[in-house]
Amino acid sequence: MDVQEVDRLTEAALAEIGAAQDLSVAEALRVKYIGRNGLLPELMKQMKDAMDKRAMGQALNRFKVSVTDALVEKKAQLEAAAKTIQADAFDWSLPGRWAPRGRLHPVTQLIERVCALFRRMGFVVADGPDVETEYYNFDALNTPADHVSRDMQDTFYLPGGLLLRTQTSAVQARYMQAHPPPVRIVCPGRCYRRDTTDATHSANFHQIEGLYVDERVSLADLKSDLDHFAGELMGSGVKTRFRTHFFPFTEPSVEVDFSCHMCGGRGCRVCKHSGWIEIMGAGMVDPNVFKAVGYDPEKVTGYAFGMGIERLAMILFGIDDIRRLYENDARYLAQF
Numbered sequence: 001m002d003v004q005e006v007d008r009l010t011e012a013a014l015a016e017i018g019a020a021q022d023l024s025v026a027e028a029l030r031v032k033y034i035g036r037n038g039l040l041p042e043l044m045k046q047m048k049d050a051m052d053k054r055a056m057g058q059a060l061n062r063f064k065v066s067v068t069d070a071l072v073e074k075k076a077q078l079e080a081a082a083k084t085i086q087a088d089a090f091d092w093s094l095p096g097r098w099a100p101r102g103r104l105h106p107v108t109q110l111i112e113r114v115c116a117l118f119r120r121m122g123f124v125v126a127d128g129p130d131v132e133t134e135y136y137n138f139d140a141l142n143t144p145a146d147h148v149s150r151d152m153q154d155t156f157y158l159p160g161g162l163l164l165r166t167q168t169s170a171v172q173a174r175y176m177q178a179h180p181p182p183v184r185i186v187c188p189g190r191c192y193r194r195d196t197t198d199a200t201h202s203a204n205f206h207q208i209e210g211l212y213v214d215e216r217v218s219l220a221d222l223k224s225d226l227d228h229f230a231g232e233l234m235g236s237g238v239k240t241r242f243r244t245h246f247f248p249f250t251e252p253s254v255e256v257d258f259s260c261h262m263c264g265g266r267g268c269r270v271c272k273h274s275g276w277i278e279i280m281g282a283g284m285v286d287p288n289v290f291k292a293v294g295y296d297p298e299k300v301t302g303y304a305f306g307m308g309i310e311r312l313a314m315i316l317f318g319i320d321d322i323r324r325l326y327e328n329d330a331r332y333l334a335q336f
């Protein structure tokens with residue numbers, strides 16, 4: 001055993017320590033090299049046989065110091081690595097991932113609610129196209145081109161006698177043409193008007209139309225059916241009030257108010273202190289509409305009504321600006 005031999009052993013030990021991948025291996029190497037029965041005490045015993053005791057002593061000291069240092073460094077390194085692994089590990093006590101639950105838009109909710117209410121009263125749901133002909137939107141509804149009431153609704157006209165329907169009333173004529181009486185339908189859908197957008201107007205909005213045609217349908221039926229509807233939708237005790245009005249396709253025509261669901265009719269901010277809230281237009285189907293669709297006005301009568309859904313949503317949910325319904329701020333809409 002000479003100094004060079006010891007230096008070789010030192011290099012080999014350092015290489016082995018450097019390659020150690022976990023703490024138990026490092027500990028085994030400590031035992032192997034500098035443990036009480038390890039290589040170092042073994043080499044010390046051979047000191048006495050060395051030719052140059054001083055040089056040998058220094059070589060053994062280099063072995064001891066460098067192996068000890070390497071082991072300390074290695075252990076610190078492996079301990080730090082073990083901590084990071086723990087930090088990355090999956091924590092089974094964590095709560096589950098939150099998946100936000102979607103919900104229906106307030107307009108959709110109301111359409112579904114209103115349709116469901118009328119279905120229970122024996123109505124079926126019908127629909128028609130957004131792009132309509134002038135005929136179904138106006139002419140068949142007793143509103144010829146020169147009729148003043150066309151001005152009541154600013155219309156988006158398209159080429160070829162087409163337009164974006166201004167009212168779901170357009171579905172009335174289509175449906176009656178295709179189905180013999182009796183007819184009991186509600187038709188929800190989009191409508192379009194050249195309105196300047198503000199807190200209560202939107203160029204694009206929704207209506208629900210109702211139409212009931214049979215023998216001997218009367219204004220009293222309209223009143224009682226709407227009373228029932230008002231109570232179901234807004235809460236029992238909510239009544240309806242008819243005010244005379246004009247629509248080309250109904251005679252007589254009325255505007256229908258509901259008594260205020262917030263204050264019970266005493267007067268509050270919601271009903272602008274009148275106790276009543278305007279909800280829809282309605283009336284008895286004009287005989288000219290029956291003629292246009294091939295029904296015999298001597299045999300059948302009917303009522304029709306139409307209401308704006310956004311307006312209803314604003315009243316029911318206390319929304320102060322129609323634009324909020326279309327900004328698609330999920331945080332806002334999720335409240336309803």
Ligand code: PHE
Nearest residue numbers: 167169247281282304305306
């Ligand atoms: N279509 C009318 C409107 O948009 C409402 C209405 C429907 C009136 C049916 C009477 C009958 O104002």
